[in-house]
Amino acid sequence: MTSIEKITKNVYLEPHPTARERCMASIPFSAGDIILSSPSFVDVLLPAEKGQRCDNCHRFLGSGSLKRCTGCASFFYCDQACQGVHWKSGHRKICKLYNTYISSPSFQALEEHKKMDALLLSNLVAYLSCVDPTEWHVSTPIFTFRSLLQSPMNGSSPPVCPKHLFTGDFVDELYSRFENNNFSIHSHFNTYAHGIFPAASRLFNHSCMPNAAVKFSIQAHEPVKMEIVALRSISQGDEICIPYLDPALIQTRTSIFELTYGFTCSCPSCQVVRDVGTVPEPPEDSEEFRNICTRLREFAKGTGQSPLFTGNSSKFPINLACVLHESFITSLSDKFSQASHDGPYDIAMEASDTLLALYWLIYPPNYPQIGLHLVERAKASWNHIVRSNSTDAARVAELKSTLSSAQKGLTVIEPEGDVHDGPMEDLQTLLEGVKGL
């Protein structure tokens, strides 16, 4: 039995013409169902999170509340149980060497993302050296990791700590799987760590209109768990895909797929973007920009499914091509954030309406960004009502409807990551607040 068969009967692999294999649903799923739950194999916290989260289970306890490793003083744990697990799973091979390693010129010369790779690779090497090679058999994550496709990106591995536990060729072989397989680990969709999840890497291909997404579950004394969640109904026999990148990266995603992952995306969204051709920049003139926004909102209101979702290029109005420019979403998000706290609220609401129209166009239904934005929109509505000191019935009705849509969308993907400080908490506070209006 392979490690994937061991962890789930929900899915199976079948050949794919260009991606080697693809992951198919063995059973139907509804939006919000967990398709796969898989613990982290190896992970490493971002530097800013060190001392804030437990290095073993990733619980956020804040500075001063964690126990420091007395050997290196650079790793932090909630308690002895977590420290014991981390020690046995590799820290014992790193502890004494760690500080010399991270202050070495060869480590310091690395770019930030390479530093993360170097630390992850070091933890992987340390972990592997703790497991007898006779136990690296087919049903283990080690075997699954070594069976992953290699990235087309060449380049030798960064320096590792500890050195000389394995040959350089073996370390390079491990590293060749990093670029196209590793994951950012997030809490409420803010990245706080990087990790290796071999089963998910072996199973899921990419789509810019995915039917599933990745979320993480943090539990005391347990390794962080990746959960693959259905974003919409998935029928038995459908391929299950996740997004490797934010689909909003419409210009840059194609070259990242080609260079880092070695494939050309053939999802419906990419087909339409290819048919559109060169995407023009949005107009600089504010009146023309507003006209484009109005046309986008009208377009989103008038059709059922986004043409980028169905792949039907003939339904995409070419005079809206500039909304696919990455700078369009940035301008809208900036406009919204500038006005959502202190106003002008009509500007915030108009930017929010346009953002939601754009999200409808570029994201699949229930994509996390939609629910997250709805909560931010509800906060802006709330600010408007409270600051204007009037309970305008239409405004309150609009706020209630935003909250109900946010709740519907977010419950597909939330809760994720930390127990506190998530959008669900904000949503609950607002739901309580509107009761008093």
Ligand SMILES: C[S@@+](CC[C@H](N)C(=O)[O-])C[C@H]1O[C@@H](n2cnc3c(N)ncnc32)[C@H](O)[C@@H]1O
């Ligand atoms: C994380 S693996 C996915 C699992 C892979 N299909 C396998 O059989 O092991 C990532 C690699 O799969 C391939 N891949 C993923 N999504 C693809 C897609 N939409 N089209 C073509 N190839 C894809 C690329 O080679 C990429 O580097």
